Amino acid sequence: MSAVPETADVVVVGGGIVGCAIARALAGTNLSVTLLEARADIGDGTSKANTAILHTGFDATPETLESRLVARGYELLGEYATQTGIPVERTGALLVAWTDEEVDALPGLKDKAERNGYHACEIVDSAEVYRRVPNLGPGVLAGLTVPDESIICTWTTNLALATDAVARGTRLLCDTRVTGVVVGAKHTTLHTTRGDVHCRWVINAAGLGSDYLDAEFGNHRFTVTPRRGELLVFDKLTRPMVPVIVLAVPSSRGKGVLVSPTIYGNVMVGPTSENLEDRTATGTSEEGFDFLVSKGRALMPSLFDDEVTATYAGLRAATEHSDYLIDVDATSRYVLVGSIRSTGLTSGMAIAEYVTELFDSADVDVTPRADLPAPPTMPNLGEHVGLRPYQDARRIAGDAEYGRIVCFCERVTAGEIRDAFASPVPPCDLDGLRRRTRVMNGRCQGFYCGAHTRALLDAQSGRQ
Ligand SMILES: Cc1cc2nc3c(=O)[nH]c(=O)nc-3n(C[C@H](O)[C@H](O)[C@H](O)COP(=O)(O)OP(=O)(O)OC[C@H]3O[C@@H](n4cnc5c(N)ncnc54)[C@H](O)[C@@H]3O)c2cc1C
Numbered sequence: 001m002s003a004v005p006e007t008a009d010v011v012v013v014g015g016g017i018v019g020c021a022i023a024r025a026l027a028g029t030n031l032s033v034t035l036l037e038a039r040a041d042i043g044d045g046t047s048k049a050n051t052a053i054l055h056t057g058f059d060a061t062p063e064t065l066e067s068r069l070v071a072r073g074y075e076l077l078g079e080y081a082t083q084t085g086i087p088v089e090r091t092g093a094l095l096v097a098w099t100d101e102e103v104d105a106l107p108g109l110k111d112k113a114e115r116n117g118y119h120a121c122e123i124v125d126s127a128e129v130y131r132r133v134p135n136l137g138p139g140v141l142a143g144l145t146v147p148d149e150s151i152i153c154t155w156t157t158n159l160a161l162a163t164d165a166v167a168r169g170t171r172l173l174c175d176t177r178v179t180g181v182v183v184g185a186k187h188t189t190l191h192t193t194r195g196d197v198h199c200r201w202v203i204n205a206a207g208l209g210s211d212y213l214d215a216e217f218g219n220h221r222f223t224v225t226p227r228r229g230e231l232l233v234f235d236k237l238t239r240p241m242v243p244v245i246v247l248a249v250p251s252s253r254g255k256g257v258l259v260s261p262t263i264y265g266n267v268m269v270g271p272t273s274e275n276l277e278d279r280t281a282t283g284t285s286e287e288g289f290d291f292l293v294s295k296g297r298a299l300m301p302s303l304f305d306d307e308v309t310a311t312y313a314g315l316r317a318a319t320e321h322s323d324y325l326i327d328v329d330a331t332s333r334y335v336l337v338g339s340i341r342s343t344g345l346t347s348g349m350a351i352a353e354y355v356t357e358l359f360d361s362a363d364v365d366v367t368p369r370a371d372l373p374a375p376p377t378m379p380n381l382g383e384h385v386g387l388r389p390y391q392d393a394r395r396i397a398g399d400a401e402y403g404r405i406v407c408f409c410e411r412v413t414a415g416e417i418r419d420a421f422a423s424p425v426p427p428c429d430l431d432g433l434r435r436r437t438r439v440m441n442g443r444c445q446g447f448y449c450g451a452h453t454r455a456l457l458d459a460q461s462g463r464q
Pocket of ligand 1: 013014015016017018019020036037038039042043044045046047048049050051052053054055176177178179205206207208209210213227228229230271313314315316340341342343344345346347
């Protein structure tokens with residue numbers, strides 16, 4: 001890329017859920033928006049590897065910005081999911097108390113939920129807990145229900161927001177890492193790995209890299225500590241054992257390990273919580289595996305008679321601040337969106353709404369455009385949410401490619417892979433194709449379909 005000639009009104013740095021949500025929101029006004037992502041694809045950072053729970057915010061710290069934006073994000077993303085086809089399952093959650101101390105904590109947690117504006121929690125006895133989740137191990141004393149916690153597809157969320165942002169006119173530049181910033185009187189120049197980019201405003205949604213970018217604006221107000229969360233994924237046969245999200249009672253040591261159904265029809269156990277220094281350490285570890293096996297076995301021993309088919313890890317962008325750090329510097333025309341640790345999937349759209357309000361207060365014109373395109377219709381990656389193409393006889397009759405299975409574990413068809421390549425934000429590698437279709441995401445992890453999928457990707461790359 002040679003130097004980009006136009007000056008955008010706004011450059012958003014970071015193509016995770018938060019950056020894509022902000023780009024989409026601002027592209028819904030008359031502002032011109034450019035979205036810069038260091039990696040080859042959007043959604044390839046923390047947003048691709050989390051526990052994928054659409055949080056009500058019942059357990060947030062009351063009266064924080066995070067609690068407000070999580071509750072608002074729950075509403076906004078829930079509505080957006082209905083409009084776009086992002087799969088969501090309204091499973092509900094159950095906090096389980098195993099000790100007297102945890103039983104004593106339940107009324108306080110119910111009260112906290114109410115202070116967060118969430119009034120549907122109920123304390124239940126052990127018989128009711130076992131009625132709801134019969135496979136829990138022995139020793140449950142009581143529980144707290146959270147009927148509105150839900151599971152969602154984090155990959156489709158990120159992709160829908162990016163697709164929508166692009167449809168609204170956002171210029172998306174991947175493989176473009178910001179390496180330096182020069183703030184001028186009227187314009188800012190961003191030095192990137194693919195040339196200079198000019199703009200009026202910069203929004204820093206760079207997640208694990210947000211403190212480095214903040215320092216380019218002369219600030220030294222926080223340091224990101226990557227906090228690794230490892231997870232185990234169980235085979236689909238286990239899914240009936242976990243009808244709701246099973247949560248631990250939080251303690252001073254954190255939220256604890258959960259057992260949850262996934263939107264792809266599996267069960268997962270995790271996450272761990274470990275502060276690291278390496279911001280790229282997304283590999284899993286033997287210690288993490290052993291920890292989750294011992295914790296998980298106590299929660300649900302019979303689950304561990306079945307097979308773990310995959311493990312993965314994500315890095316929370318933790319900082320020394322306990323709340324979100326969202327701040328406007330009107331002099332430098334700069335917005336920091338930092339410290340979005342463990343709730344940004346849920347809150348992303350509310351953060352975008354909040355940033356739009358902050359722009360309004362800084363006298364930037366954010367009047368909504370009248371000519372917005374319809375939101376995108378996303379392919380359904382949910383296992384128990386509507387029909388998938390291989391199940392849809394009418395669709396297959398109209399296009400035989402939807403009846404030609406490429407990935408047998410996840411039942412992904414050639415038609416879906418073709419559609420992903422033809423989409424407005426296409427994949428550029430196998431992992432990106434996996435996030436758009438579920439290909440190679442099953443129990444064989446690509447052992448059978450990997451070569452065929454690679455050939456499809458290579459053929460597509462040859463055509464471009
Ligand atoms: C284990 C775990 C479990 C979680 N569970 C949940 C959950 O159940 N529910 C929930 O709501 N949230 C959850 N989260 C939190 C959620 O995943 C994050 O808050 C959210 O994904 C953060 O999105 P983001 O856009 O800020 O960051 P990211 O997705 O990391 O995006 C930031 C992007 O910025 C890019 N970037 C960085 N530096 C630069 C630069 N200099 N130039 C250009 N680009 C740059 C990166 O490449 C990256 O793609 C969890 C997180 C983890 C790790």
